[in-house]
Amino acid sequence: MGDKTAxxxxxxxxLARLGRDGFLTPFLTLSEAAGAxxxxxxxxxxxxxxxxxxRNFRAGALGAQLAADYLDGWFLDDPLYTQVMQMQAGDSQTARFDQLRPRMRPEYRTRFFDTPDLAGKAxxxxxxxxxxxxxxxYWDANTTAMPDLCPLLARLALIHFETRPEHSFPEPLAVLSDRERAVCLGMLAGKKAEQIAADLDVAPSSVITYRRRAYAKxxxxxxxxxxxxCRA
Known part of the structure; x- marks a missing residue:
């Protein structure tokens, strides 16, 4: 009963924070509570x-290159890409990994599921x-998944991202702390650690710490x- 109440x-x-900066913290906590x-x-x-x-809740445990590789053209091999592009406003569908697997090219399945050893996906x-x-x-082998929450999470995400004000920074960085985000923005601007440290008035070692935390998240x-x- 306690888990349901939480x-x-x-x-x-x-719901109270939809479209606002404070939304992502409870949303991510809810995602983790669902076993993701x-x-x-x-x-x-x-x-x-x-x-x-x-957001990776098991820092370093899953394929760190998944998002980067996916955006670098591999999304065209995703069987969901064609499917979502055909949907109309208001449509919603749920797909499980066992349903998607036969529709995946072997190279795609190996790169995004077999190699990072993901136990499942909703x-x-x-x-x-x-x-x-x-x-x-994504679930790992040590997770008790609660996929029934997935449609709700998706609906919340859609409403939030459609109603939020535009950020002055890339959207994925919204999950970071102010300092972690500042370090990443400095890197995106081509700055070295020493210059970022000077801009933030912190030690270079602190920049490395913030960078490590940002990468893990x-x-x-x-x-x-x-x-x-962070590519648009």
Whole structure:
């Protein structure tokens, strides 16, 4: 009963913060409570995909290159890409990994599931007035998944991202603290650690710490991956 009460409280908090900066904290907590080891939210247009949210709850445990590789053209091999592009506003569909597996090219399945050793995935395809999203929740072998929450998470994500004000920074960085985000923005601007440290008036070692924390939250492990998931 306690778990259900906590989930209801998180849902209520999410609803109260839709479209606002305070939304992501309870939303991510709710995602983790649903058993997700990693969550990724992608939006789609006819010729490109963009990452709106990437958060790894088991830092380093899953494929750190998933989002970066996916955006680097592999999204075209995703069987969900064609499916979500055909959806109309108001449509919503849920797909499980066992349903998707036969439709995946072997190379795609190996790169995104077999190599990072993901135990499963639930994907919710949802279309709104402006956005078409796929909300991906990944489980690992040590997780007790609660996929029944996935459609609700997707609906919350769609309403939030359609109503939020535009950020002055790439959307995936919204999950970071102010300092972690500042370090990533400095890296995206081509600055070295020493220059970022001077800008923030902190020690270079602190920049390295903030960078490590940011990478862990985003589920990446390199500057190249940072550029990839922040690509518009």
């Amino acid at each position: 989930s209801f409280e998180l849902i209520e908090t999410c 080891a990693q969550i990724m939210v992608f939006s789609y247009a006819p010729d490109h995909a963009a990452c709106l949210l990437s 994907a919710v395809l949802i279309a709104g007035d402006r956005l078409k999203l796929v909300v991906n929740l 985003l589920g990446i492990n390199s500057r190249g991956s940072l550029f990839a998931i």
